[in-house]
Amino acid sequence: MQLTPSRPDIEFLILDPRLEEWGLPEYQSSMAAAIDLHACADQSLSIAPGSPAILISAGFAMHIADPGIAALIAPRSGMGHKRGLVLGNSVGVIDADYTGTVMVSVWNRNPAGSEPIRIEPGERIAQMIFVPILRPRFTVVTSFSASSERGAGGFGSTG
Numbered sequence: 001m002q003l004t005p006s007r008p009d010i011e012f013l014i015l016d017p018r019l020e021e022w023g024l025p026e027y028q029s030s031m032a033a034a035i036d037l038h039a040c041a042d043q044s045l046s047i048a049p050g051s052p053a054i055l056i057s058a059g060f061a062m063h064i065a066d067p068g069i070a071a072l073i074a075p076r077s078g079m080g081h082k083r084g085l086v087l088g089n090s091v092g093v094i095d096a097d098y099t100g101t102v103m104v105s106v107w108n109r110n111p112a113g114s115e116p117i118r119i120e121p122g123e124r125i126a127q128m129i130f131v132p133i134l135r136p137r138f139t140v141v142t143s144f145s146a147s148s149e150r151g152a153g154g155f156g157s158t159g
Contacts, residue, residue: 008066010130015101016040016059022122025060034127036076037104039119046116053088053107056125064096070133073104073126084110085117087126094128102128 014020018040025035039045040059047054064071073092079085088105104126108117119125 008069008130010069011063011065013061013063014059015061016057018122019059025058025128034074034129036124037073037102037126037128039104039121039123039125041119041121043121045119047085047106047108047119048116049084049108049110049112049114051108053105055103055105056119058102058104058126058128061099061101062094063099064094064130067096067135068133069096069130070094072129072131073102074129076124076127079125080109083117084108084114085119085125092126096133 012024014024019025019038022038025037027035037058040057045054045056062071071094073087073094075086086107086109088107092103092105094102106119106125108114110117
Protein backbone atom coordinates (compact mmCIF):
# COMPACT_ATOMS: atom_id res chain seq x y z
CA MET A 1 0.00 0.00 0.00
CA GLN A 2 1.43 3.36 -1.02
CA LEU A 3 0.64 6.18 1.39
CA THR A 4 1.26 9.85 0.74
CA PRO A 5 2.12 11.50 4.05
CA SER A 6 1.32 15.12 4.72
CA ARG A 7 4.34 17.38 4.24
CA PRO A 8 3.56 20.77 5.83
CA ASP A 9 6.12 23.53 5.46
CA ILE A 10 7.69 24.62 8.74
CA GLU A 11 10.14 27.51 8.95
CA PHE A 12 13.45 26.42 10.46
CA LEU A 13 15.98 28.93 11.80
CA ILE A 14 19.50 27.63 12.50
CA LEU A 15 20.86 29.25 15.66
CA ASP A 16 23.98 27.11 16.12
CA PRO A 17 26.16 26.86 12.98
CA ARG A 18 27.63 23.55 14.24
CA LEU A 19 24.39 21.91 13.08
CA GLU A 20 25.68 22.29 9.52
CA GLU A 21 28.63 20.06 10.49
CA TRP A 22 26.72 17.62 12.72
CA GLY A 23 23.76 17.38 10.40
CA LEU A 24 20.49 19.23 10.46
CA PRO A 25 17.67 17.40 12.21
CA GLU A 26 16.30 14.93 9.70
CA TYR A 27 14.53 11.61 9.50
CA GLN A 28 17.05 8.77 9.79
CA SER A 29 15.02 6.33 7.67
CA SER A 30 12.21 6.53 5.13
CA MET A 31 9.64 5.49 7.74
CA ALA A 32 11.05 7.20 10.84
CA ALA A 33 8.40 9.02 12.88
CA ALA A 34 10.74 11.54 14.51
CA ILE A 35 13.87 13.57 13.89
CA ASP A 36 16.84 13.40 16.25
CA LEU A 37 17.92 16.50 18.17
CA HIS A 38 21.58 17.32 18.81
CA ALA A 39 22.98 18.68 22.08
CA CYS A 40 24.19 22.15 21.14
CA ALA A 41 26.22 22.54 24.32
CA ASP A 42 29.41 24.60 24.46
CA GLN A 43 31.29 21.82 26.26
CA SER A 44 30.86 18.28 27.54
CA LEU A 45 28.17 18.02 30.18
CA SER A 46 28.18 15.69 33.17
CA ILE A 47 24.76 14.97 34.64
CA ALA A 48 24.86 13.37 38.08
CA PRO A 49 22.20 10.81 39.05
CA GLY A 50 19.17 12.46 40.59
CA SER A 51 20.44 15.99 39.99
CA PRO A 52 17.96 18.61 38.79
CA ALA A 53 17.02 18.52 35.11
CA ILE A 54 19.05 20.77 32.82
CA LEU A 55 18.07 22.53 29.61
CA ILE A 56 20.15 21.93 26.50
CA SER A 57 19.69 23.89 23.30
CA ALA A 58 18.85 21.95 20.14
CA GLY A 59 20.47 24.76 18.16
CA PHE A 60 17.46 25.94 16.20
CA ALA A 61 14.13 27.68 16.39
CA MET A 62 11.12 26.96 14.24
CA HIS A 63 7.74 28.43 13.50
CA ILE A 64 5.11 25.78 12.93
CA ALA A 65 2.47 28.49 12.32
CA ASP A 66 -0.38 25.99 11.94
CA PRO A 67 -2.70 25.51 14.95
CA GLY A 68 -3.44 22.01 13.68
CA ILE A 69 0.16 20.89 14.32
CA ALA A 70 2.38 20.69 17.41
CA ALA A 71 5.79 19.14 17.99
CA LEU A 72 6.55 16.72 20.81
CA ILE A 73 10.04 16.15 22.20
CA ALA A 74 10.55 12.63 23.49
CA PRO A 75 13.58 10.71 24.78
CA ARG A 76 15.60 8.65 22.33
CA SER A 77 14.87 5.02 23.13
CA GLY A 78 18.48 3.94 23.55
CA MET A 79 19.44 6.92 25.69
CA GLY A 80 16.74 6.17 28.24
CA HIS A 81 17.02 2.39 28.21
CA LYS A 82 20.79 1.95 28.03
CA ARG A 83 22.08 5.08 29.73
CA GLY A 84 19.26 6.36 31.94
CA LEU A 85 18.92 9.75 30.24
CA VAL A 86 15.28 10.82 30.16
CA LEU A 87 13.45 14.09 29.73
CA GLY A 88 12.99 16.23 32.79
CA ASN A 89 9.41 17.01 31.81
CA SER A 90 8.53 13.54 30.43
CA VAL A 91 7.44 14.94 27.04
CA GLY A 92 8.04 18.45 25.77
CA VAL A 93 5.30 20.22 23.81
CA ILE A 94 6.12 22.90 21.25
CA ASP A 95 3.08 24.94 20.29
CA ALA A 96 2.53 26.22 16.76
CA ASP A 97 3.10 29.84 17.82
CA TYR A 98 6.37 29.30 19.74
CA THR A 99 9.36 30.74 17.88
CA GLY A 100 12.09 30.60 20.54
CA THR A 101 15.04 28.24 20.79
CA VAL A 102 14.03 24.59 20.96
CA MET A 103 15.33 23.31 24.28
CA VAL A 104 15.57 19.77 25.64
CA SER A 105 15.13 19.18 29.38
CA VAL A 106 17.26 16.18 30.36
CA TRP A 107 17.58 14.28 33.62
CA ASN A 108 19.68 11.34 34.84
CA ARG A 109 17.21 8.83 36.30
CA ASN A 110 19.91 6.39 37.45
CA PRO A 111 20.15 5.64 41.20
CA ALA A 112 22.44 7.58 43.52
CA GLY A 113 25.99 6.27 43.36
CA SER A 114 25.81 5.54 39.63
CA GLU A 115 28.22 7.19 37.21
CA PRO A 116 27.19 10.57 35.82
CA ILE A 117 25.90 10.63 32.26
CA ARG A 118 28.25 12.49 29.94
CA ILE A 119 26.78 14.35 27.00
CA GLU A 120 29.10 15.57 24.27
CA PRO A 121 28.40 18.56 22.03
CA GLY A 122 26.65 17.31 18.89
CA GLU A 123 25.41 14.07 20.48
CA ARG A 124 21.84 13.12 19.56
CA ILE A 125 19.94 13.35 22.86
CA ALA A 126 16.22 13.44 22.04
CA GLN A 127 13.76 13.17 19.21
CA MET A 128 10.98 15.39 17.93
CA ILE A 129 7.76 14.25 16.32
CA PHE A 130 5.11 16.40 14.69
CA VAL A 131 1.52 15.54 15.56
CA PRO A 132 -1.94 16.73 14.53
CA ILE A 133 -3.85 18.72 17.12
CA LEU A 134 -7.58 18.69 17.75
CA ARG A 135 -9.02 21.76 19.44
CA PRO A 136 -12.54 20.82 20.49
CA ARG A 137 -15.25 23.21 21.56
CA PHE A 138 -16.39 22.49 25.11
CA THR A 139 -20.09 22.42 25.91
CA VAL A 140 -20.98 22.72 29.59
CA VAL A 141 -23.77 20.28 30.47
CA THR A 142 -25.62 19.22 33.60
CA SER A 143 -25.50 15.56 32.50
CA PHE A 144 -24.08 13.66 29.55
CA SER A 145 -26.31 13.19 26.53
CA ALA A 146 -25.54 9.45 26.33
CA SER A 147 -24.19 6.77 28.63
CA SER A 148 -21.27 4.46 27.93
CA GLU A 149 -20.59 0.85 28.82
CA ARG A 150 -17.69 1.86 31.05
CA GLY A 151 -19.26 4.91 32.66
CA ALA A 152 -17.16 6.47 35.41
CA GLY A 153 -15.19 3.27 36.09
CA GLY A 154 -11.54 4.24 36.48
CA PHE A 155 -8.25 2.54 37.25
CA GLY A 156 -8.56 -1.21 36.84
CA SER A 157 -12.32 -1.14 36.17
CA THR A 158 -12.04 -3.05 32.89
CA GLY A 159 -10.11 -5.95 34.37
